[in-house]
Amino acid sequence: AQSVTQPDIHITVSEGASLELRCNYSYGATPYLFWYVQSPGQGLQLLLKYFSGDTLVQGIKGFEAEFKRSQSSFNLRKPSVHWSDAAEYFCAVVLSGGYNKLIFGAGTRLAVHP
Amino acid sequence: DAGVTQSPTHLIKTRGQQVTLRCSPKSGHDTVSWYQQALGQGPQFIFQYYEEEERQRGNFPDRFSGHQFPNYSSELNVNALLLGDSALYLCASRTIYGTSNLYTFGSGTRLTVV
Numbered sequence: 304a305q306s307v308t309q310p311d312i313h314i315t316v317s318e319g320a321s322l323e324l325r326c327n328y329s330y331g332a333t334p335y336l337f338w339y340v341q342s343p344g345q346g347l348q349l350l351l352k353y354f355s356g357d358t359l360v361q362g363i364k365g366f367e368a369e370f371k372r373s374q375s376s377f378n379l380r381k382p383s384v385h386w387s388d389a390a391e392y393f394c395a396v397v398l399s400g401g402y403n404k405l406i407f408g409a410g411t412r413l414a415v416h417p
Numbered sequence: 418d419a420g421v422t423q424s425p426t427h428l429i430k431t432r433g434q435q436v437t438l439r440c441s442p443k444s445g446h447d448t449v450s451w452y453q454q455a456l457g458q459g460p461q462f463i464f465q466y467y468e469e470e471e472r473q474r475g476n477f478p479d480r481f482s483g484h485q486f487p488n489y490s491s492e493l494n495v496n497a498l499l500l501g502d503s504a505l506y507l508c509a510s511r512t513i514y515g516t517s518n519l520y521t522f523g524s525g526t527r528l529t530v531v
Contacts, residue, residue: 307459339522346421346507346524347460393459404450404473405509405520407459 309408324379326394334396336377421523438493442510449491452507
């Protein structure tokens, strides 16, 4: 079955430290890949996406993600975390075209210590 | 340019009641999807509407139904509410053409069933 796994439920980092959030997917082919961020009580904001081409993609707020086909992974990174980055992060996939739905991971809650 | 608008923002209902949630898609979008996000979980796909028809459905009972209007807005109806239906309900819109799979999410409706 198609699935998205985010192994880390909670991560705590110090402000200014680097960050990597993990995401693995299970599909027969390469899907479209996304990272969303959700602040408390809010909807989802798209951070970045991968459709094809360069496997290192840049997003908003200084985030980047790298697609690794051999590992079925799409990990999110940021070199220096800010206190405002504290939120919940969701990895999601969708098969290309048609009416296909977004499939989300369970999310990783990020806490940032001053 | 308005994004996705959902109403109401919060709602409290009693078990057994019925509820209707509303969504206006982003301008230029013609496809609307609904997601249920229980506390501490990732969003789960309920269904998707295009051209006023349900095109795809997730693993939700028939108590969950929807509608799309000619102006592309959409409603989510839930009958015979259960405590377990308490969640954040997110609406997402996109265009079926062009760079598909770029969903825009609303801020959600927080439904509490007591």
